[in-house]
Amino acid sequence: MVLLKMKFTQQRRVRLAQGLWLMSWFAVMCGAFVFCLGIYLKTELLRRDEVMENTEIHVVPNILMMVGLASIGTNWVATRVCQDSLDASRFPRWKVLLMAWFAAAVLLCCLLLAVVVLSYALQGRLEESLKVGLRNGIRFYKDTDVPGRCFQKETIDHLQMEFRCCGNNNFKDWFEVQWVSNRYLDFTSKDVKDRIRSNVDGRYLLDGVPFSCCNPASPRPCLQYHLTDNSAHYNYDYQSEELNLYNRGCRQALTDYYMDLMNSTGPGVLSVILIQMSVLFSLRYLQTAVEGAMALENPEGESEGYLLEKGVKETFKDVKAKVLDVLKFAQVDPAAAEPSPGNEEKTADTTTEKAATPTPAS
Amino acid sequence: MAVLRVKFTKTSRDKLAQLLWILNWISVVTGAILFSLGIFLKVEINKRAELMVERDIQYVPNMLVAVGLIACAINFLGGKICYDCVDTTKFLRWKLIILPYIIFTFFFTFCMLVGALMCYTMHGELEESLNVGLTEAMRFYKDTDTPGRCFLKRTVDMLQIHFQCCGNNGYRDWFQIQWISNRYLDMSQKEVVDRFRSNVEGKYLMDGVPFSCCNINSPRPCIQQQITNNSAHFNYEHQTEELNLWMKGCRQVLLEYYTHIMQSIGLTVLITWLFELSVLTGVRYLQTSLKNVLKQGDPDSESDGWLLENSLMETARTNLNIIKSLCKCNQIDTASNGDPNINVPSTCKALYGPDNVPPKATTEAS
Numbered sequence: 001m002v003l004l005k006m007k008f009t010q011q012r013r014v015r016l017a018q019g020l021w022l023m024s025w026f027a028v029m030c031g032a033f034v035f036c037l038g039i040y041l042k043t044e045l046l047r048r049d050e051v052m053e054n055t056e057i058h059v060v061p062n063i064l065m066m067v068g069l070a071s072i073g074t075n076w077v078a079t080r081v082c083q084d085s086l087d088a089s090r091f092p093r094w095k096v097l098l099m100a101w102f103a104a105a106v107l108l109c110c111l112l113l114a115v116v117v118l119s120y121a122l123q124g125r126l127e128e129s130l131k132v133g134l135r136n137g138i139r140f141y142k143d144t145d146v147p148g149r150c151f152q153k154e155t156i157d158h159l160q161m162e163f164r165c166c167g168n169n170n171f172k173d174w175f176e177v178q179w180v181s182n183r184y185l186d187f188t189s190k191d192v193k194d195r196i197r198s199n200v201d202g203r204y205l206l207d208g209v210p211f212s213c214c215n216p217a218s219p220r221p222c223l224q225y226h227l228t229d230n231s232a233h234y235n236y237d238y239q240s241e242e243l244n245l246y247n248r249g250c251r252q253a254l255t256d257y258y259m260d261l262m263n264s265t266g267p268g269v270l271s272v273i274l275i276q277m278s279v280l281f282s283l284r285y286l287q288t289a290v291e292g293a294m295a296l297e298n299p300e301g302e303s304e305g306y307l308l309e310k311g312v313k314e315t316f317k318d319v320k321a322k323v324l325d326v327l328k329f330a331q332v333d334p335a336a337a338e339p340s341p342g343n344e345e346k347t348a349d350t351t352t353e354k355a356a357t358p359t360p361a362s
Numbered sequence: 363m364a365v366l367r368v369k370f371t372k373t374s375r376d377k378l379a380q381l382l383w384i385l386n387w388i389s390v391v392t393g394a395i396l397f398s399l400g401i402f403l404k405v406e407i408n409k410r411a412e413l414m415v416e417r418d419i420q421y422v423p424n425m426l427v428a429v430g431l432i433a434c435a436i437n438f439l440g441g442k443i444c445y446d447c448v449d450t451t452k453f454l455r456w457k458l459i460i461l462p463y464i465i466f467t468f469f470f471t472f473c474m475l476v477g478a479l480m481c482y483t484m485h486g487e488l489e490e491s492l493n494v495g496l497t498e499a500m501r502f503y504k505d506t507d508t509p510g511r512c513f514l515k516r517t518v519d520m521l522q523i524h525f526q527c528c529g530n531n532g533y534r535d536w537f538q539i540q541w542i543s544n545r546y547l548d549m550s551q552k553e554v555v556d557r558f559r560s561n562v563e564g565k566y567l568m569d570g571v572p573f574s575c576c577n578i579n580s581p582r583p584c585i586q587q588q589i590t591n592n593s594a595h596f597n598y599e600h601q602t603e604e605l606n607l608w609m610k611g612c613r614q615v616l617l618e619y620y621t622h623i624m625q626s627i628g629l630t631v632l633i634t635w636l637f638e639l640s641v642l643t644g645v646r647y648l649q650t651s652l653k654n655v656l657k658q659g660d661p662d663s664e665s666d667g668w669l670l671e672n673s674l675m676e677t678a679r680t681n682l683n684i685i686k687s688l689c690k691c692n693q694i695d696t697a698s699n700g701d702p703n704i705n706v707p708s709t710c711k712a713l714y715g716p717d718n719v720p721p722k723a724t725t726e727a728s
Contacts, residue, residue, distance in 0.1 A: 144581035157578040161523060184582045186596035211573040211584040216519035219506035220546045222573040234548035 003308035003315075008289040010300045014086060016289070020282045021082040027075040027279050030272045034112075035068025037265055044261065048254065050155050053132040056125050060118055060262065064269075067111050071276065074104050078283055085290050088299060098287055105280045112273045119262040126258060130251045134168045141210070142181040157212035165253040166213035166246040171227075173249075178203040179210060209245060218243040281307065364668035370651040372662045378651075379447040382644045386441035389641055390434050392634045397430030399627050406623060410616065412517050414495040418487055422624065425477045426631070433474070433638065436467055440645060450661040453652050460649050467642050474635045481628030488620055492613045496530045503572070504543040519574040525619070527612035528575035533589070535611075540565040541572060571607060580605040643669070 008016065042061035045052070081098070084090040137156050143149040160166055167173035185192050185204055195204050207228045214222035223244050226232035285305040292303030308315045370378070404423035407414070443460060446452035499518050505511040522528055529535035547554050547566055557566050569590045576584035585606050588594040651667035658665060670677050 150581075153581070154578050161578075180583050181581075184596055184598075189596075211576045211586070212578065214573040216516045216523070216574065219512070219515070219543075221542050224573070234546055 002304075002306040003311060005304055005306045006285060006289075007302055008285075008293075008305050009302050010293070013286070013289050013293065013303075016282065016286050017082050017085045020279070020286055021079055023275070023279055023282065024075045024078040024082060027275050028072050028079070030275055031068050031071030031075055033068075034071060034269065034272055035065055037268065038062070038064030038066075038068055041261065041265070045258070048159070050152070051130060051133040051137050051159065051250075051254070052126075053129045053136070054125075056129065057122050057258070060115055060122065063111055063115050063118075067108055067115070070104070071108055071272075074101065074108065075276075075279065077101060078279060081283065082286070085286055088294055091290055091294070095291075098283075102280065102284065105276060109273050109276050109280075112269055112276075116266055116269055119266070123255065123259060127251060127255050130254050131168065134250055138168060138173060138177050138179070141177070141179045144181065145183070157210065159250060159254075160210075160212040160246070163248075163250060163253040163257065164215075164246050165248040165250040166209060167249055168251050169249040170247065171209050171213055171245050174209045174213070175205065175207050178205060180204055180206075213245045215243055215246050220244070364666070365670040365673060367666050367668045368647060369664060370647075370667050371664050375648070375651055375655075375665075376448050378644060378648050379444050382444040382447075382641065382648060383441055385637075385641045385644065386437045386444055389437035389634075389638060390441065392637065393430050393433030393435075393437055395430070396433060396631060396634060397427055399630060400424070400426030400428075400430055403623060403627060406620070410521070412495075412514065413499050413521065413616070414488075414491045415498070417491040419484060419491055422477075422480050422484055425473075425480060426627065429474050429477045429631075432470060433634070436463075436470060437638075437641070439463065440467070440641070444645065444648065447648055447652060450652065450655065454656075457653075457656075460645075464642065464646055464649060467638075467645075471635060471638050471642065474631060474638065478628050478631035478635060481624040481631065484624060485617075485621060489613070489617055492616050493530065496613055496616075500530065500535060500541070501539055503539075503541045506543065507545070519572060521612060521616075522572070522574040522608065525612060525615045526577075526608050527610045527615040528571060528608040529611055530613050531611040532609065533571050533575055533607050536571040536575070537567065537569050540567060542566060542568075575607045577605055577608050582606070 038061045041064065042058065045055075045058060045061065049055075077097070078101070081094050081101075084094060137152055137159075140146070140149045140152045141156055142153070144153050182204075187193065192204065195206065196202050199205055206225065208225035209227065211222070211224060214224065223233055223236065223241075227245075228238050230236055230238055284307055288307075288309075289303050289305035292305065293299055293301065296303060310318070400423045403426065404420075407419060407423060440463070443456050443463070446456060499514055502508070502511045502514050503518055504515070506515050544566075549555065554566065557568065558564050561567055568587070570587040571589065573584070573586060576586065585595055585598065585603075589607075590600055592599055646669055647667040650669075650671075651665045654665035654667070655661060655663065672680070
């Protein structure tokens with residue numbers, strides 16, 4: 001029982017080939033689009049590489065890039081097939097390749113679906129990675145003289161100003177870290193000595209934040225130091241002051257940014273999947289219709305096109321049997337592959353002899 | 363004696379017409395590019411409109427937009443004309459329009475040249491506008507409660523952060539104005555009152571700058587207050603400290619930014635002007651060669667094309683005479699006190715002699 005049979009006259013076959021040729025070129029451009037999307041996402045992730053601890057999230061743009069390149073190649077092959085499909089002498093050489101093409105196209109669609117799913121599923125891992133990365137960034141903020149960390153200050157300042165955020169969860173993260181380097185602390189001053197003695201680790205902690213946390217939209221000049229002390233500033237209430245610094249934490253800001261980016265690419269990827277599937281189905285119809293036409297006495301007559309020759313279950317059974325055959329062939333056959341007639345008795349004798357003599361182990 | 367005479371066969375005329383058709387369409391695209399460059403410049407200037415005093419700087423993008431639109435229209439028409447010039451019958455449609463079109467386009471290219479030159483000469487205007495604008499903006503930095511000025515603080519802060527600059531000429535400009543609003547100053551404190559009394563105008567001046575002047579490349583946390591006081595901070599010397607704040611003044615930075623944009627745009631306009639001029643030359647040759655072909659009668663024959671029929675001086679003289687006679691025709695004769703109803707023999711009419719000549723005596727002959 002054939003799946004989704006359709007009749008094709010010569011004219012319809014020609015139209016199908018032409019339409020499919022155009023659609024395949026369109027699919028090539030979609031593949032290029034997916035590749036560029038992957039590159040864009042990768043560059044955006046690499047730009048903030050210093051505040052991310054691991055690169056697990058990079059699997060999304062990597063898959064996009066691979067799928068984009070593969071899709072360009074596959075769809076280009078489809079255009080060549082379409083060009084040759086109406087020429088009876090050139091079409092047969094594509095027969096073998098077409099089965100592999102269908103498998104490749106299905107694989108590409110599955111990978112694209114996987115990308116969409118992954119971009120949602122990896123959100124938790126991204127947050128974890130950012131949490132650790134930002135914590136380290138804030139801890140090493142003061143180490144502008146340590147090679148390998150000397151640009152952490154600039155990175156964190158730039159990040160906070162660009163994403164309008166402060167600290168990891170919020171600005172209070174800066175109160176728990178010494179972010180002023182010892183080189184700029186006057187150890188003879190009483191204030192400094194008191195602060196260092198006030199905590200177990202001997203760090204210079206203060207209720208102040210770097211200037212990059214300042215909110216330009218605040219109506220008053222930025223208050224950076226003595227933030228929890230209401231009496232230190234005129235007309236200032238620490239609990240109700242919202243505009244002075246950025247309220248968001250940088251982890252939240254960055255996660256939102258990347259999730260927005262990946263969600264906005266979602267519809268594009270889904271439409272590329274749809275286009276690829278339609279190219280797949282159309283090519284299958286074209287293949288079966290042209291093959292049917294070539295088998296007729298009159299090649300210009302009507303032929304049938306279908307998706308699957310037998311039903312879904314039967315095709316699946318056939319495919320499974322074929323795959324098992326191939327696997328069996330690869331295995332070593334215990335009964336010798338080419339027994340000569342004379343040797344059969346000899347082998348039978350040797351086996352019985354072997355069975356007769358008891359093995360030492362038993 | 364024609365200027366730059368060139369012989370054209372039928373095939374070379376056709377090739378010229380086709381080439382000019384393509385070039386005219388390319389010119390339409392360049393006209394659209396000019397239009398979009400004008401819009402881009404307008405948007406960039408309006409983005410910082412609060413920091414510039416309203417001066418003649420808006421003429422440049424407006425000129426570019428107008429020139430771009432007119433160039434698109436002219437070259438579209440030119441494309442149509444050249445497309446029809448391949449066929450001599452279709453050319454007859456355009457015969458009357460093509461010469462005025464060429465003259466109009468020739469004068470239009472002057473406008474384009476003016477537009478390009480304006481891009482290069484706006485430097486002084488722009489600097490003056492920015493100077494006054496930035497001074498005003500810094501003065502009203504603290505007025506976040508005054509309607510109309512409440513976003514000036516954010517504008518100046520974002521400007522200093524984005525362009526990496528501080529103040530008008532340098533960070534010292536902030537020392538000369540009060541940039542902290544009185545709402546946030548505790549007038550009961552002695553120190554505040556002393557500062558107010560320390561200058562003639564009664565302003566709270568301090569040697570401090572807003573946070574947006576801080577340089578993110580500095581290895582130490584930003585020093586914003588008591589900048590000139592070396593003893594207020596550990597291991598700090600304000601004369602040699604270069605990385606703490608942004609050193610450049612915002613006026614210079616913005617001037618460089620806009621000058622760079624306008625110079626690039628000016629270069630594009632100059633190149634477009636040269637291109638338009640060459641297309642116009644081609645159209646003139648095509649027009650004169652087709653005119654001569656029609657004069658000769660045989661559409662497939664060879665003909666001459668030129669830029670000007672006579673030399674430059676003669677052409678200028680004849681044109682001036684035409685303009686003069688046009689003016690004289692229109693002038694009203696003052697002898698009749700400006701009344702057009704009085705029948706006065708006009709100098710424009712062909713002279714067939716005076717009106718009241720008595721008939722000749724024929725009796726003499728006979």
